[in-house]
Amino acid sequence: MKNRERSCELVILQTSDIHGNLMPISYGNNQEVEYGLAKLALPLKEEMKQADNSFLIDNGDLIQGTPLTYHHARHQPNEQNPMVKILNYLKYDAAVIGNHEFNYGQDLLEKAVSESNFPWLSANILESGTNQPAFGRPFMIKEFDNGLRVALLGLTTHYIPNWENPNHIKGLEFPDAYSTAKEWVKYLQQNEQFDLLIVSYHGGIECEPETGEPAETLTGENQGYRICTEIEGIDVLLTGHQHRKLVCELNGVTVVQPGFNAQSFGKIQVSFEFSYGKWQVKDKSAAIIEVNEAKAEQAILELAKSYEIQSQKWLDQPIGTIVGDMSVRSAFDIRMEDNPLIEFINKVQMDAAGADISATALFHNESPGFPAEVTMRDIVSNYIYPNTLKVIRITGADLKAALEKSALYFDVKDGELIVNPSFEKPKPQHYNYDMWEGIQYTLDISRPAGERVTELNYKDEPVKSDASYDVVMNNYRAGGGGNYPMFKGKPVLREIQRDMTEILADYFKKHGIIHATCNHNWRVIH
Template identity: 55%
Template structure:
C-alpha cells in the first residue's frame, strides 16, 4: 500500500495586513502576509503536497489598502500581488471584498493568478456563479485529486451598499452547499473534498447549542451536520481560533489579520478501491516565531512608503483632551471623541440627530496634534453616511438594542453582555447618540431599559418621523438593528468617514474637546 500526505494551509480575514506593524502606532506587531510567507515557504520545503487557500476578507482593512484604492489604483493591487507571489491555489470572496466597490474587486480578481470562488454569489441575470468558478479541482501526480468548493455568508445584503452588489443575488449557503457537494461527489469523484466557507459557527462545536441568533449569517455547524460528503471545512468571518471535528468533518478557523494560519495534515492510503483518507489533523499555527519575508516587504515597499507619508500628515489639532484611557468607560459616560464624531456626521448630513459607535477597544482617541494616522486608527472601517427617516419608536427600539450591551455582573457592577464579545467581538454594535437626550437603566429588563427619551427637553413622539444620520452598515440593519432595515433613505454621503473627518479638521483647523452629557447609563433599582 502507498501512503500520501497533503498539507492544507488556510489564511482568512487578512484584512489588508502585509507588513508586521500596527498602523495606529507604527510599532511592530506579529501579523501579516510577510510573516505568513516565511511559514508557507518553510512548509513547502518539507511537505511534498500542499494546498494554499485564502478564505476571504483580504483586500480591505488597513491604511495601506485604503490609500491604494484612493491614490494608487492604477498600480496592481498589493494584496493580490502578494497572494500571486505565494502561489495561492484559490481564494474565496468575503463580505468585505465589496467595501471598496465592484470596480476595485473586479480589478483584484482580474489580476489574480488563482481562481476566486463563491458558489452562492450569483449573477442576477444568469443565476450562475458571478465570479466564474464555484469550485476547482487540484490533481496531483500520484493520481489523487482534491476538490475545493467556495461559499460566502449570504448575509452580505444586510451590510453592504446596494450599489456595490446591485448585479448579484446571494443564495443560502447551506442550501448551496448541499447541491454543490452532491454535484462534485457525483461528477468529479474527488479523493478529498474541501469546503472553504467565509462564514463561521452559529453553535457550540461540542454541544450543538446555538451561540448566537440563528440569522443565517453563520451556518458552519449546520453545514457539518446536514451536508454529507465534506472532509474538511475551512471557516472564517468570526475572527476566532478554532480546530476540531464536527459531525465527522475536520474544521479550522485561523483568526484574523495574519497572526495565525490554519493547517490540516491529511494522510491518504491507496487501496484497491482508490484513495482512502486515514487521518486529518487540524492545527492553528502562530506566526510570531517567523521573521517577515524580505522579498514580500521589498515588493510592496512603494505602497508602504506612500501610505506612511500620507499617514504622518498633520491635519489639525485638539483643544483639550480627546484621549481614551478606558474603552468601556467611553460607553458608560459620554466622551469627547464620540461627541466629535457625531457632530461631524450631523455637519456633513445637515441633520440634528446622529449615532455612532466606538468601533474597537484599541482606539486611543485623538492627541493634541492630529494626523491621518490618528484618524484611521480610531475610525477603522470604510464607512459612508446614510440619512434615514425613522420614527421615535424606531429610535427607542434602537436604543434598547444598544442597552442590551450591558449586564449587572456578579459583583453588582455594570459589565459587558457576553453576547457582545463571545463568540465574536461586537463592541461596534453599541451606539451612542447626539441630538436627543436619553437615560439607560441597566437594572431594568432587556427591552425596558430606556427610561427617558426626549429631544430639546420634550418627550420623543413615537409616531413622529425624524431624520437620523448613521454609518451605512447600521443603516442597512447591520448589528441586529432591524428597525432601520428598509427605512426610507433621505440622502447618502458617498465619501468615506475618515475623509469626512479629515476634511473637517482641514476646514476648522482646531477642534474643542467637549461633551454636553445628553445621555446617561445608570443602575438604579
C-alpha cells in the same frame, strides 16, 4: 500513479480574515507587532516545503482593513493590488471572496481578481437573473502528481446585502450559503472525480460545536454548523468571518477557523491509502499555527515597499488641531457616558448629512482617540471602516428599540457593570454599541433587558412612539447591520457617498482648530 505509491499525505494550509495586514506594524504608532502576512509567510513556506502535497487557500476578507489597503484603493487604484501581489508571490492555490472584499466597490474587486494567479471561488455570488458566478467559479479541482484529486468548493456568507453599500453590490445576488453548498456538493458527487472534498466558507460556526446550542442569534449569517451536520460528503470545512481560533470535528468533518489579521493559519493533515483503485482517506488532523516571533520575510517587505512608503506619507499629513481632550484612556468608560470624541464624530456626521440626530460607535477597544495635533494616521486609527453615511427616517418606537439593543452591551455582575459576554464571544462586536447625539437618554442596566431606556427626549420633549425622526448613521447600521432590524428597509432621505475618513479629514481641514466639547446628553447607570 508514479512510483506505485500506496500511501500519501496532503497538507491543507488556510489563512482567513487577513484584512489587509501585510506589514508587521500597527499603523496607529508604527510599532512592530506579532502579526501580518510578511511574518506569516516564512512559517507558511516551511510547512509547504515539508509537505509532499500542499493546498494553500485564503478564505476571504483579504483586500480591506488597513491604511495600506485603504490608500491603495483610494489613491493607487491603477497599481496591482498589494495583497494579491503577495498571494501571487506565495503561490496560493485559491481564494474565497469575503464580505469585506466589496467595501471599495466591484471595480476594485474585479481588478484584484483579474490580477491573481489563482482562482477566486464563490458559488453563491451570482450575476442577477442568471445562475452564473459573478467572480471566478464555484469550485476547482487540484490534481497532484500521484493522481490525488482534491475538490474545493467556495462559499460566502449570504448576509452581505444586510451590511454593504447597495451601490457596491449592484447587479449581484447572494443565495443562501447552506442551500448552495447542498446543491454543489451533490453536483460534485455526481459529476466529478475526487478523493477529498474541502468546502472553504467565508462564514462561521453558529452553534457550539460540543453541544449544538446556538452561540449567537440564528440569522443565517453563519451556517458552518448546519453545513457540517446536514450535508453528507464533506471532508474538511474551512471557516472564517467570526475571527475565532477553532479546531473541531463535526459529523466527521474536520473544521478549522484560523483567527484574523494574519496572526496564525490553519493546518489540516490528511493521510491517504491507495486501495480499490483510488485514494481513500485514512486519517485527518488539524491545528492552528501561530506566528509567534517569526521574522518578516524580506522579499515580501521589498514587494510591498512602494505601497508602504506612499501610505506612510499620506498618514503623516497634518490636518488639524484639537484644543482640549479627545483621547481614549478606557474604551469601557467612553461607552459609559457622553464624551468629547464620540460627540465630535456625531457632530461631523450631522454636519455632513444635514441631520440633527446621529449615532456612531467606538469601533474597537484599541481606538486611541485624537491627540492635540491630528494627522490622517489618527483618523484611520479611530475610524477603521470605509463607511459612508445615510439619513433614514425612523419612528420613535424604532429609536427606543435601537437604544434597547445598545443597552444589551452591558450586564451587571457582583454589583459591577461589565461588558455582556455575547458582545465579546465568539467574535468581538464592540462596534455594535451605538452612542447618540441630538437626543437625551439614560440607560439603566439594573433593569430587565428591553426596559432599560428610562429617559428619551428630543429637543427637551419626550420622544413619541409614532412620530418620525430623521437620523444619520453609517451605511452598515442603516441597513440593519449588527442585528438592528428596526433600521432595515426604512426610507433613505439622503446618502453621502464619501468615506467617513474623508469626511472627518475634510472637517478638520475646513475648521483647522477644533474645541473638545461635551454636552452630556446621555449616560449609562446601574
